[in-house]
Amino acid sequence: MSMKRLELYVHIPFCERKCEYCDFLSFSADDGEKRAYVAQLADEIRAQGENYRDYLVSSIFIGGGTPTTLSGIWILEIMNTVRESFIVATDAEITIECNPGTLSKSKIMHIKKAGINRISFGLQSSIEEELKALGRIHTYKGFLQSYQLAREFGFTNINVDLMSGLPYQTIDSYKTTLKRVCELKPEHISAYSLIIEPGTPFFDKYGSGEETALLPDENEDRSMYAITKAVLKEHGYERYEISNYAKPGRECRHNIGYWTGVSYLGLGVGASGYVMNRRFHVEGDYKKYMSIKMQQDITPLYCDIEELDTKANMEEFMFLGLRLIRGVSRHEFNEKFGVDMFEVYDRQIKRNIMLKLMEYNSPYLRLTDKGLDLSNMVMSDFLLD
Numbered sequence: 001m002s003m004k005r006l007e008l009y010v011h012i013p014f015c016e017r018k019c020e021y022c023d024f025l026s027f028s029a030d031d032g033e034k035r036a037y038v039a040q041l042a043d044e045i046r047a048q049g050e051n052y053r054d055y056l057v058s059s060i061f062i063g064g065g066t067p068t069t070l071s072g073i074w075i076l077e078i079m080n081t082v083r084e085s086f087i088v089a090t091d092a093e094i095t096i097e098c099n100p101g102t103l104s105k106s107k108i109m110h111i112k113k114a115g116i117n118r119i120s121f122g123l124q125s126s127i128e129e130e131l132k133a134l135g136r137i138h139t140y141k142g143f144l145q146s147y148q149l150a151r152e153f154g155f156t157n158i159n160v161d162l163m164s165g166l167p168y169q170t171i172d173s174y175k176t177t178l179k180r181v182c183e184l185k186p187e188h189i190s191a192y193s194l195i196i197e198p199g200t201p202f203f204d205k206y207g208s209g210e211e212t213a214l215l216p217d218e219n220e221d222r223s224m225y226a227i228t229k230a231v232l233k234e235h236g237y238e239r240y241e242i243s244n245y246a247k248p249g250r251e252c253r254h255n256i257g258y259w260t261g262v263s264y265l266g267l268g269v270g271a272s273g274y275v276m277n278r279r280f281h282v283e284g285d286y287k288k289y290m291s292i293k294m295q296q297d298i299t300p301l302y303c304d305i306e307e308l309d310t311k312a313n314m315e316e317f318m319f320l321g322l323r324l325i326r327g328v329s330r331h332e333f334n335e336k337f338g339v340d341m342f343e344v345y346d347r348q349i350k351r352n353i354m355l356k357l358m359e360y361n362s363p364y365l366r367l368t369d370k371g372l373d374l375s376n377m378v379m380s381d382f383l384l385d
């Protein structure tokens with residue numbers, strides 16, 4: 001019997017301190033609280049494993065929050081529980097997100113022992129003033145120590161997250177960060193532009209008023225976007241998604257799975273999942289989550305379950321797939337939905353090809369460079385009435 005493919009996302013909601021721009025589900029907690037969460041999460045993993053006996057887990061992503069605020073032993077315990085409860089492929093890509101200020105020798109040893117083979121560092125910037133403005137707990141020096149530690153312990157697949165559009169950031173300071181990181185030769189770099197979300201201290205500070213002057217203006221922002229592409233290309237990084245770059249063959253398998261519609265199961269408070277045309281969210285209220293009695297009937301675990309109809313599935317397929325530089329596969333679309341992509345989206349495809357925002361190179365329909373710059377506008381065209 002051939003097994004279905006599944007990706008796992010494991011959410012750890014703890015951080016040492018809340019960053020000023022952050023709107024993720026994360027908060028600080030003491031060791032007692034963390035211990036209780038790990039126990040509850042382990043119960044959830046065991047209960048869910050029973051429902052996915054015919055799936056092969058091809059990738060695992062432990063994210064947050066900051067998963068490395070947990071002790072190494074707890075990280076090992078979580079991974080052991082995953083392996084006991086799910087069938088994990090021997091070559092699975094297993095990533096842990098790591099804040100450089102939270103890594104020690106003992107922790108990295110446990111991470112290695114847990115079979116985790118990819119580390120994602122949330123560096124964001126190499127300039128102290130910018131890190132401070134973000135409210136990050138680490139320094140660039142601290143990042144370098146953590147990065148070297150990961151290399152010493154044999155990690156050969158490392159991602160570094162970077163951000164542009166930060167307070168105090170200039171074109172030159174951004175170039176410095178890019179150059180410093182490229183010289184370290186991580187296998188993968190994610191480069192996002194800061195989004196100031198309502199409800200964060202950042203929004204109150206920089207959302208309007210005089211302090212907005214500390215942010216790069218629109219022209220500088222556009223230049224940073226162009227510089228990212230140019231500098232990373234010069235250093236041998238291929239852009240394979242709107243904001244993601246990798247050395248050849250080092251693209252993040254977990255994220256590619258997500259963008260190409262592979263089923264994924266979210267575990268832990270507030271995590272989301274998408275399996276068999278159903279999208280669902282684990283209870284996001286921490287107190288409620290902790291009070292759920294984990295059992296094989298996972299209905300109480302979810303705060304919402306949405307059945308996606310064919311139309312919604314097609315839209316999702318296009319929105320996510322068009323983020324990839326290679327684009328969406330006409331073959332995969334036709335196979336998945338039993339109808340030709342060019343029939344369903346005839347008007348949109350013709351129009352965007354005519355405007356040179358898209359191009360078709362069989363079997364892939366992709367955004368051109370101009371289309372990628374205007375991706376939100378092009379993608380909104382693919383909403384079906």
Ligand code: SF4
Pocket residue numbers: 014015017018019022023024026064065066099122
């Ligand atoms: S480390 Fe990440 S998840 Fe934690 S508060 Fe900062 S931005 Fe949010």
